[in-house]
Structures are given as C-alpha cells and as structure tokens.
Amino acid sequence: MHMKHHRTEDLATLAARMFEDIRALSADAAGVSRPAFSDKESETLAYLAERARAEGLSVSEDAGRNLLFSLPEHESADRFTVIGSHVDSVPMGGNYDGLAGVIAGLIVLISARRGLRALPRPVKALAMRGEESAWFGACYIGSKLLTGSLPEGEFNAAHKGDARPLSAHLETLGIDTAAVKARQPLCDLDRIEAYLELHIEQGPLLVERNIPAAVVTGIRGNFRYRDIHCIGQAGHSGAVPRAYRHDPVLAFAELMHRLDGTWQHLLHTGKDLVLTSGVVGTDPARHAIARIPDEIAFSLDIRSQDAATLDQMQAYLRDEMTDIGRSRGVRFDPGPAVAVAPALMDPDLVGGLERAMAAVTGDAFSMASGGGHDAAVFAQAGVPSGMVFVRNRNGSHNPDEAMEIADFMVGVDILSTYMEARP
Incomplete structure (x- = not known):
C-alpha cells in the first residue's frame, strides 16, 4: 500500500485519518473485525508501520511479533517508557477499543518528532496482538506472552473459528512457542520504566459527568x-x-x-x-x-x-x-x-497523570476501570503501570463505539504533558 505523506496535516486530522484507514481495512458486515493473530491483524500492523516510517519514526518488531515505534535517537535506548495497547478487536466490534491506545502512542511520538513536544525520556509505542478473549477464550494473550505469564491451558486453547490451538497460530507467525510454554518473558521487563495505556471508557461515567478524559486508579x-x-x-x-x-x-x-x-x-x-x-x-x-x-x-x-x-x-x-x-x-x-486479582495502578504514575490532566483540562478526574486491560498484566508482572480513559458513548465491543477525536486528543495531550514533566 503506497501512501502520500501529508506533512502539513495537523495531529488531530492525522489521527482521524489513521482511524478511518484502519476501519476501512478491517470493515465487516457490521463494525470491524480484526481477529487475534490473524492476517487482518498483521495488515493493520503493516499499515501502522508504514504510517510511522512516513513520519520519520523507527519501527521494530519484538519476539511476540508486536510492533515497537520510537524516535530514531531512542531506538536503542537501554530503558524506556512504553505507551501501548492492542490492535485486535472482537468480531464485528468497534474501531476504538485497543486501537485508540496504539494511535495515541504514535501521536505522542509524531508530536515529538515534529518538534511540537519534548520527550526528555525515551518512549516506545507498542502495538500489541491478541488482547480480546473472543478468539481463543483467553484474554490478554499478547501481554501474557511478553510477560511470561500465559497459563498452559491457554497455550493449548482452541480458536473459535478454525479450532486450531493457540500454539499453532503462534507458530504460523514464527513466535518461539518453546519460550512461551516455559513461561519465559518475550521481552526484558527490567528495561521498561513504566507502561502507560490510553483506552476508551467502556461505561457511561465520563459521558454522564461531561468530562473528556480520566486517570485510572486501578483495574477491578x-x-x-x-x-x-x-x-x-x-x-x-x-x-x-x-x-x-x-x-x-x-x-x-x-x-x-x-x-x-x-x-x-x-x-x-x-x-x-x-x-x-x-x-x-x-x-x-x-x-x-x-x-x-x-x-x-x-x-x-x-x-x-x-x-x-x-x-x-x-x-x-x-x-x-x-x-x-x-x-x-x-x-x-x-x-x-x-x-x-485486582491490579492497582502505580501511585506515582497516577499522581503524575493527574497533575498532567489538571494542566491540560484545568481539573483532574480519576476513576476505577471495570473492564480488564493489558495494563493489569504488566502491573501484575511488576511493571509500574498507568492508564488514561477517554470519553466514549455507547459502550465498547460494538459497532456504535463513539469516541470524539477532540476527546482523544485531550487524552494524548495528558500523556505528552506527563512525559515532558517526567523527572
């Protein structure tokens, strides 16, 4: 896929175009379908890689066949903060669940690459595979592979469509299943200073309170x-x-x-x-x-x-x-x-994100997450984790997910402001 480079395009317009391009790429009879560990998921990652390279970012693939994006000068950084989420969706789901967090990480990096914001500490945006439980009956598979926490029963779980076990799907992608089975982390967790994830809110609180975003205190x-x-x-x-x-x-x-x-x-x-x-x-x-x-x-x-x-x-x-x-x-x-088990977000990250939100919106708001997220897996693996929610109407996991780009950009701004202030 050849894409034109819109150098003058502002960040909100760029983000909206990325969402719409991926929506078209993964459209189903209703909503979008990006099955975990599928060709459609790989096509989505390839699109994101091409878009990132067009903006001058470095792109690499990890041992779980996820993509990592960074500023060129931070590509070989010894330690870094991860801003990540997943690109897969439920069958005939919404376009923003997961994908919003991936594009948020990219926009933080593109903003820095264009000289609009500073990134004094290295940041890597992570586009993960396989978070939704709809495909293998197990959730957070991608982050469990990275943290070495995938249970044996899930390693052998059958795909809802073709009935092949997860292990076979991983082997098809060239992922080292011996390491997965031995529950060895596929990444060096000691190099990750913090894991941050932006996600659409899956309940009505921000809509009801008329607040564009929130800092997440913990995952129930x-x-x-x-x-x-x-x-x-x-x-x-x-x-x-x-x-x-x-x-x-x-x-x-x-x-x-x-x-x-x-x-x-x-x-x-x-x-x-x-x-x-x-x-x-x-x-x-x-x-x-x-x-x-x-x-x-x-x-x-x-x-x-x-x-x-x-x-x-x-x-x-x-x-x-x-x-x-x-x-x-x-x-x-x-x-x-x-x-x-519950997963509490790191108190220092929560405090820092609340200060960043107050700087961006004039008022910090924090809340619990009712749904589970990859951030819980990283938190339970000992990586300090934090989350930002973005207002979204009509719930999630359905074609009617309705996140406004203006609200999304508030969430991105909170992440950039936090990273700029990080000591």
Missing part, C-alpha cells in the same frame, strides 16, 4: 460464579400455603436484595464494588405459570479494586446463602468460583 479484580443453583421443591401455585413453600425464586430474590443493600453500604463507606447477575432462569422445559419451580440457576459477577473487599464479599455471600437456605428451606449450590 473479580470473582465469578457462572452457574449457581438454588434448589427448592416444586408445588402447585394455588395449593401450597406460604409456610410450606421451598421457593428458590424468592430465595434468589432475597439474596440479591441483601447483596444490593450491602453494595450500597460499602459505597457509602468509600469502598469500590460492582455486582451483576447477568444470567437468571428457571428450567424452560419445566417452568409454568401455575408451578412453584423446584430450581433456579443464576450467575454472579462481583468486582472491586480492593482484594480485601472481594474477600469480604465472598465470605458474606457464603453466609447469606446459608442463612437464606435455612430460613426458606432451600439449598444453594454455587459450584466453582473463578477469580482474577
């Missing part, structure tokens, strides 16, 4: 029960008096009511928490309007930035299930829990 961990069963006793809806009922639906309702009350109490006392029961139902083959169901199944997803709050909620949930089970004559069978 969670524990999840995919399939809790509350088992009671079936009966005729008209013939069984309340005193003799073992109604699992009312037991579930009472549990959710108690959890909701505790959630509100914890928020009032300054704790961070969200909880959701997204899958709820009685057995469709047996439920009926005139029948007390004998069983209800439901999911539970409880998230917090604070590990102690998660532990407290897990103990509280167990106690409430026991108590309601006893009082209503039902039994809760929660099945196995799946847990992910």
Whole structure:
C-alpha cells in the first residue's frame, strides 16, 4: 500500500485519518473485525508501520511479533517508557477499543518528532496482538506472552473459528512457542520504566459527568460464579400455603436484595464494588405459570479494586446463602468460583497523570476501570503501570463505539504533558 505523506496535516486530522484507514481495512458486515493473530491483524500492523516510517519514526518488531515505534535517537535506548495497547478487536466490534491506545502512542511520538513536544525520556509505542478473549477464550494473550505469564491451558486453547490451538497460530507467525510454554518473558521487563495505556471508557461515567478524559486508579479484580443453583421443591401455585413453600425464586430474590443493600453500604463507606447477575432462569422445559419451580440457576459477577473487599464479599455471600437456605428451606449450590486479582495502578504514575490532566483540562478526574486491560498484566508482572480513559458513548465491543477525536486528543495531550514533566 503506497501512501502520500501529508506533512502539513495537523495531529488531530492525522489521527482521524489513521482511524478511518484502519476501519476501512478491517470493515465487516457490521463494525470491524480484526481477529487475534490473524492476517487482518498483521495488515493493520503493516499499515501502522508504514504510517510511522512516513513520519520519520523507527519501527521494530519484538519476539511476540508486536510492533515497537520510537524516535530514531531512542531506538536503542537501554530503558524506556512504553505507551501501548492492542490492535485486535472482537468480531464485528468497534474501531476504538485497543486501537485508540496504539494511535495515541504514535501521536505522542509524531508530536515529538515534529518538534511540537519534548520527550526528555525515551518512549516506545507498542502495538500489541491478541488482547480480546473472543478468539481463543483467553484474554490478554499478547501481554501474557511478553510477560511470561500465559497459563498452559491457554497455550493449548482452541480458536473459535478454525479450532486450531493457540500454539499453532503462534507458530504460523514464527513466535518461539518453546519460550512461551516455559513461561519465559518475550521481552526484558527490567528495561521498561513504566507502561502507560490510553483506552476508551467502556461505561457511561465520563459521558454522564461531561468530562473528556480520566486517570485510572486501578483495574477491578473479580470473582465469578457462572452457574449457581438454588434448589427448592416444586408445588402447585394455588395449593401450597406460604409456610410450606421451598421457593428458590424468592430465595434468589432475597439474596440479591441483601447483596444490593450491602453494595450500597460499602459505597457509602468509600469502598469500590460492582455486582451483576447477568444470567437468571428457571428450567424452560419445566417452568409454568401455575408451578412453584423446584430450581433456579443464576450467575454472579462481583468486582472491586480492593482484594480485601472481594474477600469480604465472598465470605458474606457464603453466609447469606446459608442463612437464606435455612430460613426458606432451600439449598444453594454455587459450584466453582473463578477469580482474577485486582491490579492497582502505580501511585506515582497516577499522581503524575493527574497533575498532567489538571494542566491540560484545568481539573483532574480519576476513576476505577471495570473492564480488564493489558495494563493489569504488566502491573501484575511488576511493571509500574498507568492508564488514561477517554470519553466514549455507547459502550465498547460494538459497532456504535463513539469516541470524539477532540476527546482523544485531550487524552494524548495528558500523556505528552506527563512525559515532558517526567523527572
């Protein structure tokens, strides 16, 4: 692909054109599809490389077949700050989830290359592969490869489309699967001073508060029960008096009511928490309007930035299930829990980014991230990490993601201002 060099193009126009070119490159029936470790992902990286070289940046490839961009004078720097994110998308997803963070890193570098901003410390922009779980059922694969933290089960995970294992897809790209299997980091983590990631907000807070961007304080961990069963006793809806009922639906309702009350109490006392029961139902083959169901199944997803709050909620949930089970004559069978640890952003980075945001917008705003990000993987690997959110309407992982370029440029400005002030 040959591209003209628009030397006079301002940074916001350049960013918008890059987003639109990649949208066209990866368009699907709805939205965009850039599958993890696919040719489409490689084409996106090739486009970004050509655009970066046209701006006079150095481009290199790492052992995970990700791309690193830098100012020519920083290409062989011993230590550097990474500004990165991922280029893959969910099937028929939005164009900004992941890609915004990659283009942000490029714009920070292009701004410095054009002499508009200073970069006293070396910065490398990182365009990563394979963050979305939609393709192999495992998330953050690219950053787990770099940090040597990919579990064996994920190494063998089958692709949703062609059923080939992840290991085969990595081998096709020429990635050293022996190192991956041995859980050896594919990059030298000691060389990374900090990992910074710009990302669209996936919830409504910035839209509701009319704020263009935010500094992220931490990424919520969670524990999840995919399939809790509350088992009671079936009966005729008209013939069984309340005193003799073992109604699992009312037991579930009472549990959710108690959890909701505790959630509100914890928020009032300054704790961070969200909880959701997204899958709820009685057995469709047996439920009926005139029948007390004998069983209800439901999911539970409880998230917090604070590990102690998660532990407290897990103990509280167990106690409430026991108590309601006893009082209503039902039994809760929660099945196995799946847990992910919270990842706090580095306090010095949070403070520095807040100062940069105050300088750019006049007022700093910080918040927790409900969704997971590559930054969590780097943080858990011991790399000081920080994040900036950009306002975005209509959520993420859908074709209606709506980030404004003006808001994006506020986020980029926060990153550049932070890097200029870094001691």
